[in-house]
Amino acid sequence: LAKTTQPISMDSYEGQEVNITCSHNNIATNDYITWYQQFPSQGPRFIIQGYKTKVTNEVASLFIPADRKSSTLSLPRVSLSDTAVYYCLVGSYGQNFVFGPGTRLSVLP
Amino acid sequence: DTEVTQTPKHLVMGMTNKKSLKCEQHMGHRAMYWYKQKAKKPPELMFVYSYEKLSINESVPSRFSPECPNSSLLNLHLHALQPEDSALYLCASAAIDREKSPLHFGNGTRLTVT
Numbered sequence: 040l041a042k043t044t045q046p047i048s049m050d051s052y053e054g055q056e057v058n059i060t061c062s063h064n065n066i067a068t069n070d071y072i073t074w075y076q077q078f079p080s081q082g083p084r085f086i087i088q089g090y091k092t093k094v095t096n097e098v099a100s101l102f103i104p105a106d107r108k109s110s111t112l113s114l115p116r117v118s119l120s121d122t123a124v125y126y127c128l129v130g131s132y133g134q135n136f137v138f139g140p141g142t143r144l145s146v147l148p
Numbered sequence: 149d150t151e152v153t154q155t156p157k158h159l160v161m162g163m164t165n166k167k168s169l170k171c172e173q174h175m176g177h178r179a180m181y182w183y184k185q186k187a188k189k190p191p192e193l194m195f196v197y198s199y200e201k202l203s204i205n206e207s208v209p210s211r212f213s214p215e216c217p218n219s220s221l222l223n224l225h226l227h228a229l230q231p232e233d234s235a236l237y238l239c240a241s242a243a244i245d246r247e248k249s250p251l252h253f254g255n256g257t258r259l260t261v262t
Contacts, residue, residue: 082253
């Protein structure tokens with residue numbers, strides 16, 4: 040299973056763009072990269088998923104370089120409500136998805 | 149609101165009690181998961197069910213007993229727990245036959261063992 044590493048914490052201000060990078064050096068060919076957001080006392084919530092290059096949805100973008108050994112979640116113009124823990128997971132269907140420590144994002148006014 | 153429903157939301161039990169946590173999904177997902185999460189820690193995988201059969205047990209103590217009676221339901225039976233088992237217990241599901249299916253989580257059961 041691909042192990043992931045992320046920064047433990049990040050601070051940002053409202054209105055700024057935030058980029059969180061995840062390293063996954065031993066990612067397998069079939070693995071997808073998925074990012075989740077978690078608020079206190081709630082389950083993780085799906086943000087975005089990708090395999091390679093760039094993926095964008097209404098809330099975030101995901102950048103994956105050609106070697107796929109890392110990925111970067113980009114949150115445009117964050118607000119206070121984006122304060123949460125962000126996890127990247129690597130794997131394919133049916134696998135035992137293991138969470139890394141996650142990145143605690145604090146958005147300041 | 150989530151598509152994975154967990155009940156109860158909160159549970160307090162003594163060390164000699166027997167209780168059960170329930171998880172339900174109607175998305176047709178055939179992979180279901182139990183995670184345990186302590187405060188300020190990431191979710192920790194406990195069990196994985198694939199097509200209603202236990203496929204992964206991450207060396208969880210026998211005082212936790214999972215059950216998957218059908219493709220929509222997942223239970224976690226609890227017996228003789230310890231105070232250190234107090235945590236948020238999360239259920240998740242995924243489509244086992246689609247590569248890109250992410251995990252769908254419920255909002256968990258907050259368990260306190262006294």
